[in-house]
Amino acid sequence: MRAFADLLDRLIYTRSRNAKLALIGHYLRETPDPDRGWALAALTGDLDLPAVKSGTVRGLIVERADPVLFAMSRDFVGDTAETVALLWPENPARAVNAEPLTVARVIERLASLSRADAPAVLADMLDQLDSDERYALLKLATGGLRVGVSARLAKTALAQAFGIDVEAVEEVWHGLDAPYDTLFAWAEGRGTQPSTTDIPVFRPFMLAHPLDDTQVDLADYAAEWKWDGIRVQIVHVAGETRLYSRAGDDITDSFPEVAAAYRTPGVLDGELLVKGEAQGAALDEGGGAASFNALQQRLGRKVVSAKMQAEYPAFVRLYDILFDGPEDLRELPWHARRARLEPFVAALDPDRFDLSRVIDAADFAALTTIRDGARDSAIEGVMLKRRDSPYVTGRRVGLWYKWKRDPLVADCVMMYAQRGSGKRSSFYSDYTFGCWTPDGQLLPVGKAYSGFTDEELKWLDRFVRNNTVARFGPVREVEKTLVLEVAFDSIHASKRHKSGVAMRFPRIARIRKDKPAGEADHIETLLRLAT
Structure with a gap:
């Protein structure tokens, strides 16, 4: 735990992006498997230890410290893990512990516990560590490191540390499981690049920059409505359908009717919405979509009743196509992908899928007038997509813009x-x-x-x-x-x-x-x- 605790401590006090990349890269090169893989899972937010919750930690500390002192300290510090790490009583016998805790030992042990057994084991681990290590342990156990490192930054650090392409890492990431033995074997030249063939994995989205004061030529850019739902990717590969959120979380179980209706091999990008009352409305006028408030009734539910599905029926308004069957279309320009998307959507269940139409505007001034008049509950603004743009990961300047309506x-x-x-x-x-x-x-x-x-x-x-x-x-x-x-x-x-x-x-x-x-x-x- 010492090396991981030192890493977290340095990341917290480092603002420079390049310095953070160097710190993470050094840790990944110098730390053996499987510790580095579990640490990478924690940095990217892919670590889940359900047996330990914040309430577990609070329960342990109030047994060992004045509850009033803890509450006042927590209020001042602003972080439960840091507060507990500092207040936890030192164990005089800690130095003679024969088998030091490692990241892998901690995670593998906590992952095997029930919620009833977790408090005693976690307390024993905390007794073996100093304050910095206790902080690292609690952050691992409860999730949410909050050290100024995004998942993308951690993956970039991995790529730079071993001289591989970060886009190649992104492409295979969601087909891998922690502690990523095959990923590190490939990165170090001990194995081949992991394959995601026949696995319904998530591919990172293409994102947009705010338009700000920029004006674009509609001869070069197509305009679509920016719908106010949640961005989703729907994948059907090898007979299996998965639905992913923008963060790459699998939300298939929350929207089973959408997944059940998609059985055509391919990967699509769109906006998940709930149907509104005006089912006959034209797409340009809101397209029968309800407000985001209606969609919220469905979000985060692991089990969705038939009644909930009937009251808040979900559908996907499709923006783009990444794969048509096994064919990767992402290198094609937007206008070519759009030409492939339109007949693809026409063959899908119209009750669950429709097409986000292009806004018909003569020029930018006309588009401005149309946007300013858009106050439908399901419209958030306008998207502007360069007609010759490929589908690339992340935000690339000049390709896609989002132009939100005035607040x-x-x-x-x-x-x-x-x-x-x-x-x-x-x-x-x-x-x-x-x-x-x-x-x-x-x-x-x-x-x-x-x-x-x-x-x-x-x-x-x-x-x-x-x-x-x-x-x-x-x-x-x-x-x-x-x-x-x-x-x-x-x-x-x-x-x-x-x-x-x-x-x-x-x-x-x-x-x-x-x-x-x-x-x-x-x-x-x-x-x-x-x-």
Whole structure:
């Protein structure tokens, strides 16, 4: 555990991307199998140890330290693993332990445990380690390292460390299992490149850059609506169908009716949506898709009842085709892939699949007018795709752009605040805000933790500390005097929220020091914006 603990410690205090790549690469070259493979799984978010949860860790520390001290320390530090690692009592017998813990031993042992057995074993492991190693162990056990390393960065470090192509790593990644023995054998020249033939694996998506102030020529770019669902990839290979999210998570079980309806060999890219009431609507007007709020009822469910499928029927609006049967089409230009996609979609079940149509606009000015008039609940903006672009992994400048519609705004009153995590753990940076009811009550309508500058964060933190009226664990209630101008992409009626509304992507646009709280918006105003 020592080498992995040192790696995490250095990554936390390293901001440079190249320095992070060098640190990870050195660790992967110098660490033996299977430790390095399990560490790579942790860095890429592919490690799951279900027997250990945050509640397990909290239960262990309150048996060994004052619960009030732990709660106050956790509130200040902002991270459970770090707090527990520092508060855990040192074991005098630790130095004489004959068999030091390794990453592989830790993971293999914890993976074999039930939730009932995990606390005792985890406590014994913590007794054998120093504070840095305890932190590394708890991060491994609970997931979510939060050391400023994305899955892509970790894979890039692997590729650079061994002189292989990162795109080749991405291509085979989802067909491999930790601790990646065959991957390291290939990287070190001891084996051949792993094959994903006849395996329904995920291929990384092509992504778009924000358009910002750029204008493009529609002779070179095709425009499509940017639908407000979740980006999915649907794969059928060797008689098996899998549905993947943008992050590469397998969500097949959450949408079984979609997977069951796709039985044509190939790989497609599209937007997963839920059908709305206007089934006869033209695609340009929303295409019968409901708001994202309806889709949320289906997300994250491992078991989906027939009733849920009937109430929120899912379908995929298709954007692109990556494979037609075994034929890889990704090197073809967009217009050629589109020509292959259209007849491919026509042969699919029309109840579960349709085609995202190209927007008919004479020029960019005309497209601007069309976009500005788009307020359908399922439309998030416009996509612009270079007609000659191949389908490439990640974001490549100049190929695809996303042009989101202008946000909606509302003046809301800050009600509650909570400390952030990581570098914001010392600041109250998560704000719950509300709007007025007709009888003068404030009801929460959303929560935001972005949109403000570092200087504004410091000002907001001081406001929270100086205007606290009550505390509820880590949450502070503040005087209802500060108005925040909140921007959001859309707003939907919601029975799950007391206010009756749910915002999509809220963020702080401005601090309205000039505006009295009584002049903030009413919930009725938000309901009129709801789609």
